[in-house]
Amino acid sequence: MKYYTFVLVLLQVLVSCNDVDEEYADFEISFEQPINFPTPTYDFEDNPITTDGFVLGRKLFYDNRLSLDNGINCSECHNQSHAFTHHGHDLSEGVHPGVFGTRNSQPIQNMAFMNDFTWDGAKDKLWDQPLIPITEEVEMNETMENVVAKLQEDSEYQQLFSTVFKLEDAINSVNLLKALSQFMGVMVSSNSRYDKYVRGEEGGVFTDLEKEGLALFQQKCATCHSGELFTNQEFINNGIGENTSLPDETGRARISSSNPFATVEELKASDDYYKFRVPSLRNVKNTYPYMHDGRLVLLSKVLDFYDDDTYPLMTKMNNLDSRLIQTNEDGTETLGISMTEDEKVAILAFLETLTDDEFINDERFANPN
Numbered sequence: 416m417k418y419y420t421f422v423l424v425l426l427q428v429l430v431s432c433n434d435v436d437e438e439y440a441d442f443e444i445s446f447e448q449p450i451n452f453p454t455p456t457y458d459f460e461d462n463p464i465t466t467d468g469f470v471l472g473r474k475l476f477y478d479n480r481l482s483l484d485n486g487i488n489c490s491e492c493h494n495q496s497h498a499f500t501h502h503g504h505d506l507s508e509g510v511h512p513g514v515f516g517t518r519n520s521q522p523i524q525n526m527a528f529m530n531d532f533t534w535d536g537a538k539d540k541l542w543d544q545p546l547i548p549i550t551e552e553v554e555m556n557e558t559m560e561n562v563v564a565k566l567q568e569d570s571e572y573q574q575l576f577s578t579v580f581k582l583e584d585a586i587n588s589v590n591l592l593k594a595l596s597q598f599m600g601v602m603v604s605s606n607s608r609y610d611k612y613v614r615g616e617e618g619g620v621f622t623d624l625e626k627e628g629l630a631l632f633q634q635k636c637a638t639c640h641s642g643e644l645f646t647n648q649e650f651i652n653n654g655i656g657e658n659t660s661l662p663d664e665t666g667r668a669r670i671s672s673s674n675p676f677a678t679v680e681e682l683k684a685s686d687d688y689y690k691f692r693v694p695s696l697r698n699v700k701n702t703y704p705y706m707h708d709g710r711l712v713l714l715s716k717v718l719d720f721y722d723d724d725t726y727p728l729m730t731k732m733n734n735l736d737s738r739l740i741q742t743n744e745d746g747t748e749t750l751g752i753s754m755t756e757d758e759k760v761a762i763l764a765f766l767e768t769l770t771d772d773e774f775i776n777d778e779r780f781a782n783p784n
């Protein structure tokens with residue numbers, strides 16, 4: 416009798432594993448650390464990455480039930496072909512057509528290496544971040560309570576959550592967020608031509624122009640867009656200037672203020688006013704439009720923005736980063752970075768080598784449905 420029960424349980428386990436395997440995962444997932452990358456910040460102890468957890472996270476990422484009236488899912492604003500940004504939108508449109516947020520959607524890539532999340536660092540834990548899009552009115556406008564209730568009605572989710580979190584009734588908001596985080600944690604972009612070039616791998620060939628662009632980039636841009644993530648992860652005012660159509664935008668100042676009720680006028684006095692997290696430039700060719708509000712559509716325009724010749728595109732606030740201010744012999748100041756037109760062409764050519772087609776076409780990250 417005992418033997419039969421054992422065989423039955425074993426069979427059930429095999430069958431249920433097979434279900435998952437057949438439908439979603441014909442692969443094994445583990446976190447792969449690229450040799451040229453820094454130590455991850457992802458908390459592997461608190462939320463270990465497993466194949467089933469990844470599969471569950473991916474299912475959630477592409478599930479409209481995470482939004483009001485089951486209207487949209489995460490990929491609406493984080494589209495794989497654009498390195499998981501919102502194609503064609505400067506500001507992101509959420510579940511209500513015509514209602515826009517105040518920021519440009521960020522790429523979801525290399526999240527396992529970041530210290531803070533979103534443009535202003537509103538969250539410092541990856542698993543905690545999706546709370547914002549799920550509940551924000553301008554994004555998915557749903558409550559965690561409703562999402563959990565919707566998922567609890569689904570037997571497939573019941574099974575997947577139990578498998579991943581090894582307990583019955585495992586569908587709750589924390590586990591939902593943790594599964595999303597396992598999925599996003601694995602989304603590492605590290606196989607661009609640039610990576611192959613620095614790692615000396617096959618296909619890692621640079622033209623002379625791209626080599627020149629890399630050298631110029633290191634000289635002129637890499638103090639902020641530094642290291643293999645192409646960001647020093649600091650909050651910096653790069654002279655982008657206020658967007659008059661978004662009067663409530665204050666950048667990092669809102670987050671670092673000790674007063675949650677501070678007015679915009681008060682936050683203007685903060686040293687963090689209009690500071691944003693230095694964005695990674697990986698896959699930058701595909702993540703247009705650019706800057707926190709998506710105000711620049713072309714990469715060439717971003718270079719014009721930085722070019723000291725095209726000043727006054729740059730706005731001088733008190734906290735403009737000193738690396739973007741040159742003091743001339745006569746004591747006057749020039750804002751921006753000195754670049755010739757030829758140098759801009761070389762930098763652009765280099766930036767395009769950061770495109771990682773393997774990542775953008777990786778079927779493991781695509782919608783499984």
Ligand code: HEC
Pocket residue numbers: 476481487488489490491492493507508509510516518519520521522523526529531532533534535544545548549553554555595599
């Ligand atoms: C309506 C569009 C929209 C939807 C839907 C959306 N996001 Fe986002 N996402 C954004 C925008 C805009 C930002 C930048 C937010 C900011 O800086 O305030 C962002 C930022 C992020 C970040 C931070 C990236 C970084 O580099 O720090 C993560 C992670 C993220 N979203 C995950 C998700 C997940 C998971 C979902 C689904 C549950 C989701 N998003 C749904 C628009 C969206």
Ligand code: HEC
Pocket residue numbers: 632635636637638639640650651652653655691692693694695696699702704705706707708717718721736738739752762
């Ligand atoms: C002093 C620090 C600093 C330097 C130097 C710097 N940047 Fe930036 N860069 C930033 C910050 C901060 C932002 C985000 C500003 C915002 O969103 O409003 C940014 C944004 C960008 C973006 C937009 C990316 C996106 O996803 O929206 C690109 C492209 C870029 N920089 C390229 C460059 C290049 C090329 C150089 C050198 C010519 C350079 N940067 C020099 C700090 C810097």
